[in-house]
Amino acid sequence: MTMKLTRRAALGTAAALPFASIATQSLAAGAETKANSTVARSFQLGDFTVTTLLDGSLPRDGAQEIFGGGASDEEFAKVSADNFISPDIAQFFFTPTLVNTGSELILFDTGLGQGGIQKALADAGVGPEAINVVVLTHMHPDHIGGMTTNDAATFPNARYVTAAAEYDFWSAQEAGNRVGDLVAAKVTPMAEKMSFIEDGGEVASGVTAMAAFGHTPGHMVYHLESNGQRLILTADLANHYVWSFAHPEWEVRFDMDKAAATASRRNVLGMLAADKVPMIGYHMPFPAAGYVEPRGEGFRFIPVSYQMMG
Incomplete structure (x- = not known):
């Protein structure tokens, strides 16, 4: 059930079949667009076209401190070596997703707000004004940063959807809270929509919401289903493709309720x-897509390869 609230009310409320990759797809009415670039990659899911949009990527030091809470140095180093990655540096990717249902263009998250989302959408042949719905999986800065551009709505014709618990938590923060202040600047002005x-x-x-709380108080993942084909947009359920899968119990610095985040990871990855x-x-x-397999007491992420080619 969704609840449409006015700004005043908003402020007052505290198995699945493989899907085919496509090189050319109409993502906006009447437009033939290319969606197979280094920043935009399209897949077919039944009648839906799902396009991942690379907003940016950057390396970050201190990988174990970020992703290995509770792991010994030896454990973290072994898992890293077994997967041919450094135990010291993590490469971050930021990937909003566009879903064309045939009647609406739904954008999940808006990126960092540094122009990457507009560039990726352009590679997919979509202008920001064509977006009908913006879904915020949660309100960390790298997901809401692109909500506005030069203090104006980046997606002027969109309606917005997010979890009630997420909005209530962040909008209740006192001034000076970094995320709360960004929510006030980027999200609150959209409350009427x-x-x-x-x-x-x-x-x-x-397109159905699934609670996966822990990373934030209202963090949601989204289940897509079209013509019997299914896919889950996992948002920040697992922040790293090796460490968070191999050991879902390893604490992630960005997870606000670490026990709940672990439980959500095990539940969704297990499914x-x-x-x-x-x-x-x-x-x-x-392009941020793949499959999950059991591996010991944890899991393994298997990146998309030719199994999604049409």
Whole structure:
């Protein structure tokens, strides 16, 4: 169920089949567009076209401190070596996703706000004004930064959807809270166009919210289904494609409720592995799509390759 609230009300409320990659796809009415570039990659899911959009990528030191809470130095180094990556440096990716349902263009998250989302959309042949719905999986800065450009709405014709718990938490923060201040600047001005969604609510037919709290108080993942084909947009459920899968219990610095985040990871990753449902993760290596398999007491992320080619 979704609840449409006015700005005043908003401020007052504290298995699955492989999907085919495509090089050319109409993502906006009447437009033939190319969506197979270094920053925009399209896949077909039943009647939906799902396009991942690379907003940016950067390396960051201190990988174990960020992703290995509770791991010994030896454990973290071994998992890293077994997967041919450095235990010291993590490469971050920021990947909003565009879903064309055939009747609406739905954008999941807006990126860092440094222009990458506009460039990726342009490679997909879509202008910001064509977006019908913007879904915020949660309100960390790298997901809401692109909500506005030069103090104006980046997506002027869109309606907005987010979890009620997420909005209530961040909008209640006192001035001086970094995320709360950004929410006040980027999200609150859109309150009159915003709907709040609960676990199991529909954004559109075939697009359903699934509670995966822990990373933030209202963090949601989204289940897509079209013509019997399924995919989960996992947002920040797992922030790294090796460490967060191999050891879901390792604490992530960015997870606000670490025990709840671990439980959400095990629940959703277990379902993806058991049902063989593909996923798209916001911080997975671009194009951010792949599968999950059980591996020991954890999991392994298998990046998309030719199995998604048409």
